[in-house]
Amino acid sequence: MRVLILGGDGYLGWPTAMAYANKGHEVCVVDNYLRRHLAVATSSEALMPNPNLNDRAEIWKSVAGETIWTVIGDCTDYRTISDVFKSFGPEVVIHYAEQPSAPYSMIDFDSARLTLSNNLETTLNVIWAVMEHAPECHIIKLGTMGEYGTPNIDIEEGWLEVEHKGRKQNFLYPRQAGSLYHTTKVLDTDLLWFYVRTHGLRVTDLMQGPVYGLSTEESDQDDRLLPNFHYDDIFGTVVNRFLVQAVAGIPLTVYGKGGQVRGYLNLKDTLQCVELAMNNPVEKGSLRILNQFTETFSVNELAEKVRRVGNGMGLDVEIKSIENPRKELEEHYYNPQHSGLLDLGLEPHYMTDDVVAEMLEKVLEYKDRIDGRKILPRVRWS
Ligand SMILES: NC(=O)c1ccc[n+]([C@@H]2O[C@H](COP(=O)([O-])OP(=O)(O)OC[C@H]3O[C@@H](n4cnc5c(N)ncnc54)[C@H](O)[C@@H]3O)[C@@H](O)[C@H]2O)c1
Incomplete structure (x- = not known):
């Protein structure tokens, strides 16, 4: 297939590009280095x-002999994206090109405006480029489990049947995001659903949980091919922060009571999930929503796991609760459904002790580069 990956320099985009090139697809990536x-x-x-995106593509070519086409360009510029669609003619577009940090979106007005305009404009441009130049193209869009928030009822996969005064209809599951970034993802979903209804697009919106891991079949071949690993309070995930804190001898900082439960998945499973969506396209005029995670953990459980494995490796790992910089429930009900991708054939890689140890070992190799000043919260929700 001709696969267009928007945001191809990113944590998910680059491993996706290598993996699909490795499977014989023709891959083109676009990125403007926003991250x-x-x-x-x-x-x-x-x-x-x-290394920058062009250099990564060259390194990949020297390692695997495969070409990944690169475009350094801004997906908020319709002409750029339009030209790529016209010249490459994608059969599937994987849309990762967004500002993905919740704390970044909460810094100030400028960061809020950038997040809102960047994320919605890239999505609108993808929709129009598909409508104008590739109406058969399957849009695979990365949403987030954070769109749902933490409601006190089970979370379904995208849709909820509502019965009201004796009549029933399916609606998008009610969403109440906890940051402006997550709210842009809700708005993306609404935008896609609107154009699916009016213009018959084919869209898969993947409600993904936080992803962890650096190892893929392709990135394991050369450290210069590793995905971005951020460990700070703004772009780092809780897993990455804990791994780096464990290695640096800084107590693992749990925000508040640590009962915040989320659904996590291994980077290898993101690659699988997107590929499953790609190989099983939806009909035109359909919005398929799949909840993309493999297991749930509370923050306390994650901290305990990293402490246990770290201590087993001879690291001195402690856990410390700090004031929560976010506005979120610290203890709550959480039961999201996630059978759709399993039904399509997902074979999960779980966060075993071995997987945690492997990630700690990789971080240990780069211990000298850790800057402890980046880890504690610098952004508060209010
Ligand atoms: N990583 C996760 O744990 C996770 C979880 C849920 C959802 N997601 C979503 O998956 C997608 C990819 O996430 P990621 O972790 O790889 O983030 P990332 O920031 O590493 O990658 C996104 C890439 O998109 C690029 N980009 C952003 N705006 C652009 C624009 N206007 N034009 C061109 N390129 C642009 C960035 O430069 C970056 O390289 C995002 O939409 C994110 O919201 C990620």
Whole structure:
């Protein structure tokens, strides 16, 4: 297939590009380095050095002999994206090109405006480019489990049947996001659903939980091919922060009571899930929503896991609760459904002790580059 990956320099985009090129697909990636610029602007640089996108593509070519086409361009510019669609003619577009940090979106007005305009404009441009240049193209869009928030009822996969005064209809599951970033994802979903209804697009919206891991079949071949690994409070996930804190001898900082439960998945499973969506396209005029995670953990459970494995490796790991910089429930009901991807054939890689140990070992190799000043919360919700 001709696969267009928007946001191809990112944590998910780059491993996706290599994996699908490795499977014989023709892959084109687009990125404007927004993530790299924002990371520098907020002193949140990644732990491992990541060559730029063109260099990564060259390294990949020398390692695997395969070409990944690269375009350095801004997906909020319709002409850029339109030209790529016209010249590449994608059969599937994987849309990762968004500002993905909840804390970044909460810094100030400028960060809020950038997040809102970037994320919605890229999505609108993808929709129009498909309508104008590739109406058969399957849009695979990355949403987030954070769109649902933490309601006191089970979370369904995208839709909820509502019975009202004796009549029934399916609606998008009610969403109440906990940050402006997550709210842009809700708005993306509404935008996609609108154009599916009016213009017959084919869309899969993947409600993904936080992803962890650096190892894929392709990135394991050369450290210069590793995905971005951010460990700071703005672009790093809780898993990455805990791994780096464990290695640096800084107590693992649990926000508040630590009862916040989320659904996590291994990077290898993101690659599988997106591929399953790609190989099983939906009909035109359909919006398929799949909840993309494999297991749930509370923050306390994650901290305990990293402590146990770290101590077993001879690290001195402690856990410390700090005031929660976010506005979120610290103890809550959480029961999201996630059978759709399993039904399509997903074979999960779980967060075993071995997997945690492997991630700690990789971070240990780069211990000298850890900057402890980046880890504690610098952004507060209010
Ligand atoms: N990583 C996770 O745990 C996770 C979880 C849930 C959802 N997601 C979603 O998956 C997608 C990818 O996430 P990620 O972790 O790889 O983030 P990332 O920031 O590493 O990758 C996104 C890439 O998109 C690029 N980009 C952003 N705006 C762009 C624009 N206007 N034009 C061109 N390129 C642009 C960035 O430069 C970056 O390289 C995002 O939409 C994110 O919201 C990620």
